[in-house]
Amino acid sequence: xxxxxxxxxxxxxxxxxxxxxxxxxxxxxxxxxxxxxxxxxxxxxxxxxxxxxxxxxxxxxxxxxxxxxxxxxxxxxxxxxxxxxxxxxxxxxxxxxxxxxxxxxxxxxxxxxxxxxxxxxxxxxxxxxxxxxxxxxxxxxxxxxxxxxxxxxxxxxxxxxxxxxxxxxxxxxxxxxxxxxxxxxxxxxxxxxxxxxxxxxxxxxxxxxxxxxxxxxxxxxxxxxxxxxxxxxxxxxxxxxxxxxxxxxxxxxxxxxxxxxxxxxxxxxxxxxxxxxxxxxxxxxxxxxxxxxxxxxxxxxxxxxxxxxxxxxxxxxxxxxxxxxxxxxxxxxxxxxxxxxxxxxxxxxxxxxxxxxxxxxxxxxxxxxxxxxxxxxxxxxxxxxxxxxxxxxxxxxxxxxxxxxxxxxxxxxxxxxxxxxxxxxxxxxxxxxxxxxxxxxxxxxxxxxxxxxxxxxxxxxxxxxxxxxxxxxxxxxxxxxxxxxxxxxxxxxxxxxxxxxxxxxxxxxxxxxxxxxxxxxxxxxxxxxxxxxxxxxxxxxxxxxxxxxxxxxxxxxxxxxxxxxxxxxxxxxxxxxxxxxxxxxxxxxxxxxxxxxxxxxxxxxxxxxxxxxxxxxxxxxxxxxxxxxxxxxxxxxxxxxxxxxxxxx
Ligand code: 7RM
Numbered sequence: 001x002x003x004x005x006x007x008x009x010x011x012x013x014x015x016x017x018x019x020x021x022x023x024x025x026x027x028x029x030x031x032x033x034x035x036x037x038x039x040x041x042x043x044x045x046x047x048x049x050x051x052x053x054x055x056x057x058x059x060x061x062x063x064x065x066x067x068x069x070x071x072x073x074x075x076x077x078x079x080x081x082x083x084x085x086x087x088x089x090x091x092x093x094x095x096x097x098x099x100x101x102x103x104x105x106x107x108x109x110x111x112x113x114x115x116x117x118x119x120x121x122x123x124x125x126x127x128x129x130x131x132x133x134x135x136x137x138x139x140x141x142x143x144x145x146x147x148x149x150x151x152x153x154x155x156x157x158x159x160x161x162x163x164x165x166x167x168x169x170x171x172x173x174x175x176x177x178x179x180x181x182x183x184x185x186x187x188x189x190x191x192x193x194x195x196x197x198x199x200x201x202x203x204x205x206x207x208x209x210x211x212x213x214x215x216x217x218x219x220x221x222x223x224x225x226x227x228x229x230x231x232x233x234x235x236x237x238x239x240x241x242x243x244x245x246x247x248x249x250x251x252x253x254x255x256x257x258x259x260x261x262x263x264x265x266x267x268x269x270x271x272x273x274x275x276x277x278x279x280x281x282x283x284x285x286x287x288x289x290x291x292x293x294x295x296x297x298x299x300x301x302x303x304x305x306x307x308x309x310x311x312x313x314x315x316x317x318x319x320x321x322x323x324x325x326x327x328x329x330x331x332x333x334x335x336x337x338x339x340x341x342x343x344x345x346x347x348x349x350x351x352x353x354x355x356x357x358x359x360x361x362x363x364x365x366x367x368x369x370x371x372x373x374x375x376x377x378x379x380x381x382x383x384x385x386x387x388x389x390x391x392x393x394x395x396x397x398x399x400x401x402x403x404x405x406x407x408x409x410x411x412x413x414x415x416x417x418x419x420x421x422x423x424x425x426x427x428x429x430x431x432x433x434x435x436x437x438x439x440x441x442x443x444x445x446x447x448x449x450x451x452x453x454x455x456x457x458x459x460x461x462x463x464x465x466x467x468x469x470x471x472x473x474x475x476x477x478x479x480x481x482x483x484x485x486x487x488x489x490x491x492x493x494x495x496x497x498x499x500x501x502x503x504x505x506x507x508x509x510x511x512x513x514x515x516x517x518x519x520x521x522x523x524x525x526x527x528x529x530x531x532x533x534x535x536x537x538x539x540x541x542x543x544x545x546x547x548x549x550x551x552x553x554x555x556x557x558x559x560x561x562x563x564x565x566x567x568x569x570x571x572x573x574x575x576x577x578x579x580x581x582x583x584x585x586x587x588x589x590x591x592x593x594x595x596x597x598x599x600x601x602x603x604x605x606x607x608x609x610x611x612x613x614x615x616x617x618x619x620x621x622x623x624x625x626x627x628x629x630x631x632x633x634x635x636x637x638x639x640x641x642x643x644x645x646x647x648x649x
Contacts, residue, residue, distance in 0.1 A: 004455040006466025006506050006518060007530040009592035010440065010539065012397050016404070017436045018413050022386070026433025027299050034434050041447040042473065048448065049288075049476060053077055056291040056327070057284060058091045060257035067474065072494040072501075073481070074474040076285035081257035084264060084283050085128075085161035087291075088326035089121040090255065097302075101331045103150045104305065104354055108197035108337025115150055117329070120157075123150075123246075125253035127158035130245035134221050136189055138163030138258070141266070143187040143219075144312075145169045145178060145205055147196020148336045151225050151242065152312050153322050155191045156265075160283075163258045167266040167278070170313025171196055171203060172611050172637070175211035177276075181268050184278055185483055186218040191242075195228035199338045206232040260284035266483045267315055269421040270610070270635040277492070278483030279315075279421050287323055289425030289477025293446060294324035297415050298358050299387055299432050307333035308360040308389075309347070314612045315421040316391055319477075320360060324425070339365060345376035352380045359407070360389035360417075364549075364613030366399045369406075371548040371571050377406050387432055389415045393614055394517050396539035400439035418442035418517055420503065422493065424477030427451075428515050440539065441514045448475050451515060453507055458497040466508035466533060468521055471501040506533050523617045525554045526562045527595055534617060537598075540591035541566060544584055546574040551607050551615045552598070555624040563599035565624040567607060567645070576603035600624075608642050610635045620645075 023029045028037075041048040046066040053063065063080025083090075092098060102120040105113045115123070136142060142164050146152040152168070159166040169181050182190065192209045195202040206224055210233060213219055224232065225242040234241075261282045268276040294300055298320075306325055310316035325332045333354055339347050347369075351359065369377065388408050390400075395416055404414055413432040419425060428451060430436075430443040437443060445451055453467040454460055461467040478501070482489040496502035506524050507517045518524075518533020525532045534552045541550035549569045554562035568584065570576060581601050589597040608616045616636060622629050623645050633639070 004457065005461045005531065006508065006524060007532055008464065008466050008508050008516070008518070009532060009536045009596060010516065012438055012440050015436050015438055018433050019411070022413055023433040026431075028296055028431055029433040031434055034431055037447055038445070042450055045448055045473065049076075052292055053284065053288050053476075056288055056295070057082060058087050063260060063284070069474050071499050072490060074478060075261050076476045077260035080260045080284060082260065082284055083161060083255040083257055084287050084323070085124055085157045086255045087287060088157060088160075088323060089117060089124060092117045092329045093121060097329045100302075100329070102326060103153065103332050103334055105150050105334045106336065106350060106354070107149070108200070108341055113150065120150070120154070122251050123154045124157040124161060126246050126249040126251050127154050128161045128253045129249040130223075131158055131162060131164065131189065133245070133249065134189060134223075134240075136162060136164050138256075139165065139263070141165045141167060141185045141187045142189045142191060143167050143169055143178070143182050143185075145171060145190060145192045145209055146225065146312075147171050147193055147203065147205065147227055148311055148334055149193070149196070149225070149227060150334060151193070153334070156312070156318075156322055157326075160264060161253065161255050163256070163262050165263045165265060167268065168313050168318070169268070170311060170611050171205060173313075173635075175208045177635075178208060178212035179215055180275065182212065182216045182219060184268070184275075185266050187216075188218055189221045189223065190219055191223045191225075193225040193227040194232045195230050197228060197337050199341050202228045202230050204230065258283055261480070265318065267318065267421055269315075276635075277488065278485070279479045280481050280483050281424050281477070282480050285476030285478070286424050287327055289475065290319040290324035291327040293426040293429075294320065294328050294330070296431060297417060297426050297429050297446070298360070298389065300325065300328050300330045300358070302329070304330055304357045305333055305355050305384070306330045306358040307335070307351070307356045309335065309339075309365065310360075310362070310391075310612070315424070316612075319425055339368065340372065343376065344369070344372035345379055348377055348380035348382060351382055351385060355384040357384050358387045358389070359385055360391065362392035362613045363390055363395040363399050364393065364609065366390070366395070366403050367542070367549050370399060370402050373572065374406060382407060382409065385412050387415070388412045389417055391417045391419070392612060394519065394535035394539075395440060396535070396542045397439035398539065398543045404439070413437065416440075416442045418515070422479040423471075423475070424479065427471065427475075438514060441510070441516050443514050445515075448473060451507070452500065453509060454497060461508070463509055464511065466506055466518055466531070468496065469503040469505045469507040469517070470497060471503065520617070523553070525552060525564060527554075527564050528560050530595055532596060536592060537564070537566065537588060537596055540588045540596070541568060541584060543591065544587045546570055546580060547584065549607055549615075551617055551620050553617050553621040553624050555600075555621070557599070564596065565600045565602070565620075566598040567602050567604045567620055569604055569607060604645055606638070606641045606644075608645070609637045611637050
């Protein structure tokens, strides 16, 4: 039985209730209201979603069918038409929001710019006209490879306005990654910039595009925004300056209505093996998911200054920098650069400078701030903050507590939001005025979400045991397919237990029905017959005062099946030593039991991560086994990290 479920070792019991003040002003502030809505959302989903779609979206033509579900293919809001860009912009014009800031931008060098809804609308209209003049039509694909500047959002919204499917490629990806993605979707246009600022240096974006374009026959034009002013080569006839196109484009653009299921974007996400998967999202359902969760989870008010630190090249940037917040008329802060430029207090400085009220970031960033030291935080007031969010990985309780005390000053609810590129919007999360939180748990399902945890044989596990995480109901913002590969879509997400969506994560429900994600199922450790989630061992390590970050992986072992190998990075003032190594092994054994005492513990200067900050345990597994690093590494943040890990062996 032990190898069927995941053994849980975490013993977190702290509970944090929302304050009366927060509750009183929350968009949804009572447990009774949550229960009632949740019950309706799962018992009468069509009635529930019909009402939400009418409340949160502006339709050109009302839909006639809420859901057509032919597993695993869903069509939401059939018969309806709308325009996503109109929902994010036009509908705020002529209201009190018209001259409100839509985007407050801060560049890494310190340049600050504000675009009101009216100004953003005008830019998007011009860009849509310009793209149309280049010949882009509904259904065509355009690649966006830009720094975190307002023009990236303008380009996305201009595509959305036209029904052109965008694929945003993270500005740190290599030419190789650009080439693969462009070729997979057949993009006709690439929108890029000369460069972007990162840690005081120029990231030469146009240069990377140029190196990709030798082998991308579908690309007809490249639009180049001038951001950094570095010299770039412009290919006659193919390459055009953003400014020239925008100057020549009319500022009025009549948005056409698109069907609910009009493809909106493709976002590539790396699988553990093989080529990246092109996750396809469509219009109405996706926007509804993004809008609704922004309203309920981030509790957005007219007066909020909302900052999600994710890059637009990541799903979090799509849903919670662009589509969600703009559709609810929020003011979005956008920052171009690194969190430690010029100093490790840049984020806190920005929060005070602009009066940020809602702040959403990732555990990897939080752990970096912890490592850099509290003094960078305490220099600033952070008094404007009222709500904090976390996304991307399980947040270890140690980091949660630091976030709660140091950033939230014990006053701000923390929403630990579990979701995926594939889910389009937040799926499991606390509601900030309602749900008591536990450090490390993403708590309860959002409306319409029914998570199930099943064992290897597809049978429900007993409460408290871990297993594979599934979602049992279709939801509006779900991925529709993988671009050009419906077979892989079915295989990847719907074949584990037919009819259920397999998230690929390991998780458990605790005695209060709270969900704990313990890591990717492929990474689950098998220690002497016990399956243990990576997050639990890592959390134990990070709870030691010397440790900044940790990754736990299994190494094939003749006796035990798998030996537990842990990679650890230390806090700034700590030195690696054999004594510390022993102390850490003992610490893990004390925290979670002798079965999880690491067989081997290795100090590292840094851990291999994806661009969005997720630890790439797959690579560490290969290093621990002493082999070469194989498989797709195009999403790896810094290859030097791997080289030095191998050298340290
Ligand atoms: C939004 C995003 C998805 C994977 C997911 C999990 C992990 C994300 C949390 C989390 C624990 C969280 N999209 N994950 N959020 N694990 N708690 N709050 O990250 O497609 O890039 O990644 O990230 O493993 O399956 S993603």
